[in-house]
Amino acid sequence: MPRRAALRRLGWGFWASAAWVVLLVLAAALADLLPLHPYDRTLAGPPQSGPSPAHPFGTDGLGRDMLSRVVYGARVSLGVGIGAVLLGLLIGAPFGLVAGYRGRLTDAVIMSVNDIALAFPALVFALAVVAFAGASMRNVLIVLGVLGVPAWTRLIRGATMAFAGREFVTAARALGARDRRILWREIVPNVALPASSYAFIGMAVAVVAEGGLAFLGLSVQPPTPTWGGLINEGRNIMETAPHVVLAPSLVLFVTVLAFNLVGDRLRALTDVREIGLEPGRRRAALPPLPAAEHDVEPALLQVADLRTHFETARGTVRAVDGVSFALNRGRTLAIVGESGSGKSMLIRSILGLLPAAGVRRGGKVYLEGREIGDLEPEDLREILGTRFAAVFQDPMTALNPVRTIGAQVMEPLRVHLKLTRAAARARAADLLASVGIPDPVRMLKRYPHQLSGGMRQRVTIAMALSCDPDVLFADEPTTALDVTVQDQVLRLIHRQREERDMAMVLVSHDLAVVAQWADEVIVMYGGKVVERGPAAALFEHTRMPYTEALLQAIPALSDPSHKRLRVIQGRPPDLAAPPAGCRFQPRCPYARERCASEEPPLVRAETRDHLYACWYPLGTEAAAAEEAEIIEGTESRGR
Amino acid sequence: MILRKALRLPLVLVVVTFLSFLLLNLLPGDPALQILGGSATEEARAQLRAQLGLDDPLFARYASWLGGLLTGDLGTSYVTSIPVLDALADRLPVTLELLVAAELLALALAVPLAVAAARRAGGAIDQGLTTLSFGLLSTPVFVLGVVLILVFAVKLKALPATGWTDFSVDPYWNLLSVLLPAVTLAAGQLAVYSRLLRTDLIATLQEDYITLARARGLSPRRILWRHALRPSAISLITAIGLNMGALIGGTVIVETLFGLPGVGRLIVESIFARDYLTVQGGVVLISVGYVLVNFAVDLVYAAVDPRIRRA
Numbered sequence: 001m002p003r004r005a006a007l008r009r010l011g012w013g014f015w016a017s018a019a020w021v022v023l024l025v026l027a028a029a030l031a032d033l034l035p036l037h038p039y040d041r042t043l044a045g046p047p048q049s050g051p052s053p054a055h056p057f058g059t060d061g062l063g064r065d066m067l068s069r070v071v072y073g074a075r076v077s078l079g080v081g082i083g084a085v086l087l088g089l090l091i092g093a094p095f096g097l098v099a100g101y102r103g104r105l106t107d108a109v110i111m112s113v114n115d116i117a118l119a120f121p122a123l124v125f126a127l128a129v130v131a132f133a134g135a136s137m138r139n140v141l142i143v144l145g146v147l148g149v150p151a152w153t154r155l156i157r158g159a160t161m162a163f164a165g166r167e168f169v170t171a172a173r174a175l176g177a178r179d180r181r182i183l184w185r186e187i188v189p190n191v192a193l194p195a196s197s198y199a200f201i202g203m204a205v206a207v208v209a210e211g212g213l214a215f216l217g218l219s220v221q222p223p224t225p226t227w228g229g230l231i232n233e234g235r236n237i238m239e240t241a242p243h244v245v246l247a248p249s250l251v252l253f254v255t256v257l258a259f260n261l262v263g264d265r266l267r268a269l270t271d272v273r274e275i276g277l278e279p280g281r282r283r284a285a286l287p288p289l290p291a292a293e294h295d296v297e298p299a300l301l302q303v304a305d306l307r308t309h310f311e312t313a314r315g316t317v318r319a320v321d322g323v324s325f326a327l328n329r330g331r332t333l334a335i336v337g338e339s340g341s342g343k344s345m346l347i348r349s350i351l352g353l354l355p356a357a358g359v360r361r362g363g364k365v366y367l368e369g370r371e372i373g374d375l376e377p378e379d380l381r382e383i384l385g386t387r388f389a390a391v392f393q394d395p396m397t398a399l400n401p402v403r404t405i406g407a408q409v410m411e412p413l414r415v416h417l418k419l420t421r422a423a424a425r426a427r428a429a430d431l432l433a434s435v436g437i438p439d440p441v442r443m444l445k446r447y448p449h450q451l452s453g454g455m456r457q458r459v460t461i462a463m464a465l466s467c468d469p470d471v472l473f474a475d476e477p478t479t480a481l482d483v484t485v486q487d488q489v490l491r492l493i494h495r496q497r498e499e500r501d502m503a504m505v506l507v508s509h510d511l512a513v514v515a516q517w518a519d520e521v522i523v524m525y526g527g528k529v530v531e532r533g534p535a536a537a538l539f540e541h542t543r544m545p546y547t548e549a550l551l552q553a554i555p556a557l558s559d560p561s562h563k564r565l566r567v568i569q570g571r572p573p574d575l576a577a578p579p580a581g582c583r584f585q586p587r588c589p590y591a592r593e594r595c596a597s598e599e600p601p602l603v604r605a606e607t608r609d610h611l612y613a614c615w616y617p618l619g620t621e622a623a624a625a626e627e628a629e630i631i632e633g634t635e636s637r638g639r
Numbered sequence: 640m641i642l643r644k645a646l647r648l649p650l651v652l653v654v655v656t657f658l659s660f661l662l663l664n665l666l667p668g669d670p671a672l673q674i675l676g677g678s679a680t681e682e683a684r685a686q687l688r689a690q691l692g693l694d695d696p697l698f699a700r701y702a703s704w705l706g707g708l709l710t711g712d713l714g715t716s717y718v719t720s721i722p723v724l725d726a727l728a729d730r731l732p733v734t735l736e737l738l739v740a741a742e743l744l745a746l747a748l749a750v751p752l753a754v755a756a757a758r759r760a761g762g763a764i765d766q767g768l769t770t771l772s773f774g775l776l777s778t779p780v781f782v783l784g785v786v787l788i789l790v791f792a793v794k795l796k797a798l799p800a801t802g803w804t805d806f807s808v809d810p811y812w813n814l815l816s817v818l819l820p821a822v823t824l825a826a827g828q829l830a831v832y833s834r835l836l837r838t839d840l841i842a843t844l845q846e847d848y849i850t851l852a853r854a855r856g857l858s859p860r861r862i863l864w865r866h867a868l869r870p871s872a873i874s875l876i877t878a879i880g881l882n883m884g885a886l887i888g889g890t891v892i893v894e895t896l897f898g899l900p901g902v903g904r905l906i907v908e909s910i911f912a913r914d915y916l917t918v919q920g921g922v923v924l925i926s927v928g929y930v931l932v933n934f935a936v937d938l939v940y941a942a943v944d945p946r947i948r949r950a
């Protein structure tokens with residue numbers, strides 16, 4: 001991260017806090033040189049007098065100057081705070097570094113000792129030790145420092161582990177650098193940021209702990225003032241002179257807050273952004289992108305010019321960039337493309353399952369000619385629950401790990417169909433039986449982790465079918481499954497699609513699957529539709545070179561299974577900065593000059609309903625003519 | 640995991656009790672002199688030394704002391720002549736009531752706040768909660784207690800500043816007398832719990848099963864409370880156990896500040912009365928209790944997360 005940006009990200013709170021800490025340290029160190037009353041001179045002013053120009057914090061019960069007492073009290077608080085943290089770091093860091101770097105047995109031994117040490121109620125122990133060994137600054141500092149060791153060890157170990165596995169360290173190791181050198185040169189600097197962040201938090205903890213001990217009369221003894229001691233003295237005259245207790249309280253609070261803030265801001269430098277269930281600020285929701293003119297068709301599901309753009313630090317990522325299609329009952333539409341082509345994001349955009357922040361969306365979704373984008377949330381949920389249904393790729397993460405299968409399958413029945421508990425249970429068992437789960441009644445009481453992947457995917461299919469949906473969205477429903485059950489699950493989905501006369505949107509990267517089950521196909525590349533049409537036409541008269549490349553990547557069944565994934569040369573485009581012209585151009589074997597400058601529009605092929613986006617479509621005159629041209633003037637190819 | 644912890648439990652208990660036992664060895668000079676005070680006769684001190692076994696080897700002394708501990712004999716205070724165990728048993732209910740009240744208060748506020756904050760991360764409630772918990776985390780117990788007394792007892796005269804009414808004497812006054820101390824203790828826990836739960840909830844909300852729950856048309860409220868809360872509660876439960884240490888430390892201060900007759904105040908009073916056996920007994924009680932509570936917390940895990948039950 002550029003240093004300038006990092007400094008700006010720390011924010012004004014950090015700098016104000018840092019300034020307070022510096023000010024306090026200077027005041028405590030130079031207290032003797034400051035124009036203060038001696039902290040122990042009684043009757044420096046009238047007893048219990050409030051704040052005045054002569055005594056900005058007022059005076060205490062014996063007429064001593066409170067400002068002076070608070071400043072001198074800072075010596076103890078800061079001394080113990082900084083000292084205890086340094087002591088803890090000094091002892092804990094070597095253990096943490098060694099445990100994190102060495103791993104295995106060294107780590108296991110150090111960490112179990114550490115865990116046991118963490119199992120102590122720290123403050124009570126500090127209290128007892130100070131009580132038995134005598135209340136003095138040295139004892140308090142040592143006790144608080146030692147009690148901080150386990151936390152330091154843990155922190156340094158964690159940070160070390162994170163870096164010990166990184167390439168530069170592994171590389172240094174492979175090059176034969178000595179362990180000690182690696183620790184000093186490579187790991188220590190990287191552990192420094194988390195450590196310095198924690199140092200400030202640790203100081204806050206130590207200052208509070210010292211304050212507590214002093215409050216109980218178990219830190220440095222009078223006449224030396226301590227903040228905790230001042231608060232304890234002040235509370236006896238709280239009714240007549242509240243400032244005596246409030247002044248040290250306020251200073252202590254601000255100091256602890258400042259330490260915490262500095263530590264927290266340093267830690268936050270490495271944070272990622274968090275996103276909730278709904279947009280954090282309504283007004284911050286980004287305005288929708290404009291949708292192109294279109295006719296509303298009488299189809300079951302129509303998607304018109306759908307766009308989903310993410311605003312990121314790297315710029316706008318056009319994950320879905322203008323996708324349109326219409327789908328009727330009883331048909332299966334397959335969406336194919338490599339991972340990162342936007343096909344999964346398309347499904348999520350249709351269903352409105354996008355992250356709550358940083359998204360710009362555009363386009364319309366119609367269900368039976370009615371736009372669903374501007375429905376009230378309740379009505380939209382009703383449609384999601386009863387008309388649409390979704391199955392995702394990974395059955396391991398698709399089920400809630402802490403709820404029973406029964407609770408999860410019954411829930412939509414109870415919520416959307418308003419069934420009673422008993423009716424929902426019976427219906428859930430039927431559903432499980434219909435997707436081929438043996439002994440469904442017992443299955444209801446089970447937890448997801450007790451099921452195999454194939455069984456789990458059957459459960460998620462049963463849940464999807466529970467409210468008789470009209471459109472089933474299946475996002476790579478078999479990719480994560482064992483090869484042997486893939487076909488069974490696809491057959492199951494297909495049979496259910498036919499029996500229930502649903503429409504299905506099947507997302508897949510596997511053209512073999514698509515060829516077998518789809519009626520219509522959309523090929524996506526870089527967030528755009530590059531070819532679309534009836535399955536037969538598309539496979540027999542492929543126009544777009546990317547589709548051809550995908551087809552050639554289909555593994556032949558005769559190939560041994562480890563050879564089955566043949567990949568297309570090159571990488572999918574960076575959606576934050578897609579190539580100019582045709583997005584496939586950098587990888588396209590047929591690319592010419594025009595492809596790099598002009599983007600090909602989606603045009604109609606001579607076959608009905610077959611569309612493609614390519615300047616030089618395969619098997620057409622345009623391509624053939626240019627081919628001939630080039631063969632004649634070979635030098636124009638450049639290479 | 641549970642099994643490993645169960646195997647480790649005795650080891651931790653031995654270490655904890657051994658350290659509590661060692662405390663007496665920290666006394667400067669002759670412990671017998673420290674315990675009995677300067678006015679004790681030489682015979683009395685010799686007798687105490689023999690009784691405490693101060694002349695025996697360290698581990699032999701620990702073994703006999705541990706034997707006493709297991710049979711409920713923590714010795715008799717030389718200051719008050721009351722058996723240490725009786726003195727502790729007398730004070731324990733007050734401390735327990737305070738701990739439970741504070742814990743319940745903190746959780747009752749932290750869970751709904753965390754849920755509301757996670758629902759719209761970065762929103763007004765979330766930012767408010769972050770600021771609040773940051774402020775609470777930075778307020779030492781004794782500062783908050785003093786301010787609460789100042790506001791509610793001294794200025795508003797709405798609640799008693801100090802003192803304790805037993806539940807058996809008057810339930811209403813008992814609740815009033817535990818209210819301010821419990822609020823004081825709960826504040827820090829509230830901050831820790833709500834921040835932790837909020838962060839875990841936000842992580843859980845990115846899971847596939849939450850996205851699918853949304854795809855099933857379930858309401859945000861239902862998704863948060865029924866689907867996201869329980870899988871997110873694991874670190875919260877750990878934190879409840881680990882924070883018990885800070886909470887117990889807090890009771891020592893709060894009981895002193897509010898004048899509650901609990902174990903914490905007994906320890907502090909005994910420190911100043913040089914009643915070392917009672918201090919030692921209190922420390923043993925608290926540390927063993929803390930270790931056991933943390934073990935119980937590990938058992939609660941299994942109830943919350945079925946995946947752990949296997950192990």
Ligand code: SF4
Nearest residue numbers: 582585588595614615
């Ligand atoms: S437009 Fe050009 S680069 Fe794009 S697919 Fe067609 S031939 Fe290839």
